Amino acid sequence: MTLISEHVETDTRERILVVAERLFRQIGYQKTTVGDIAKELRMSPANVYRFFDSKKAIHEGVARGLMGGVEDAAQVIAGKRGSAAAKLRELMTTIHRMNCERYVGDSKLHEMVEIAMQESWEVCVAHMERVTETIGAVIAEGAASGEFEVDDVVEAAMCACTAMMRFFHPQMIAQCANKPGPSLDQMIDFVLAALTPHAKKN
Amino acid sequence: MTLISEHVETDTRERILVVAERLFRQIGYQKTTVGDIAKELRMSPANVYRFFDSKKAIHEGVARGLMGGVEDAAQVIAGKRGSAAAKLRELMTTIHRMNCERYVGDSKLHEMVEIAMQESWEVCVAHMERVTETIGAVIAEGAASGEFEVDDVVEAAMCACTAMMRFFHPQMIAQCANKPGPSLDQMIDFVLAALTPHAKKN
Incomplete structure (x- = not known):
């Protein structure tokens, strides 16, 4: 060829x-x-x-493209200058906003997500791994500069992503909208507090 | 009468x-x-x-009973002696374990949860509020003793509960089982880190 x-x-x-x-x-x-x-x-x-x-292969291609857009946006933010905390806040806010727009505002695309989660779980897992890696890169930067205090970057990144499930996971965004709970910024503050250096124990 | x-x-x-x-x-x-x-x-x-x-009213009664069991267990732990961190760990572990047993191990009861979340959302919301209050009581204790550093107990309790969504929410427990992610203890460590006093800024 x-x-x-x-x-x-x-x-x-x-x-x-x-x-x-x-x-x-x-x-x-x-x-x-x-x-x-x-x-x-x-x-x-x-x-x-x-x-x-198959139609499923087309669906996976479309899903990969949509998820790839979020991954790319996250990477651009991770590559910027600035404090790790500020970047993490921007990155998490962007993921939330893009997932809201893509999967919640649009009920037809929400159907696609439901199907992706049932039939093409590996595409979703790969996406979450990429997002977690990008968040991990920012956490590692913060740990290196002393801005964050982290024993294990991979574990911290997994916990930070998991803590944000209400704001990242399309099904949870849809289910929790207009329900009692913390605001996005309150939740990000909480995650940043977990990463911030602690007082030395006496 | x-x-x-x-x-x-x-x-x-x-x-x-x-x-x-x-x-x-x-x-x-x-x-x-x-x-x-x-x-x-x-x-x-x-x-x-x-x-x-109606049958729905019976369903709500059964759901309230099952959820009430979890709320009672959480309150018993909150009332124990011990450090706030140790109680929070035991409380969160118990909620996870009870929700696993009740709603995930038993597919017939899982059906009940799905229906409760669709048709009797207020029962679910009331349950989450009660669990969040109990977690808030333990956080308040820790804040009073200086073990935790918290600006707003209600906000901290909401964030702590929300951070645990993967381990508390029946649908998420079922969806995330055997998937990459933090262990229950790693996630609780992360939540406790967010509540632990921070180093003074220079």
């Missing part, structure tokens, strides 16, 4: 995902068929199947 | 709930009818309806 045809193949793959995402948003995942996607792209269903061997 | 007949009424109410819980566990909430419950108690369905005006 030449470089040009490789480029065309990647392009077609990408176009299938863009159209699939649009249809999933418009008419929902369940109701969208591979035939609908092919029709929008003026190609045959057989051609779509050359790139994705 | 005399005191004796009041006692009998309470007793009948209690017996209906005990039988209902057993049937919900054995054959599931959806499949159990008010007729089944009445038959087990050798009374007429009309008599059951004298005490509970």
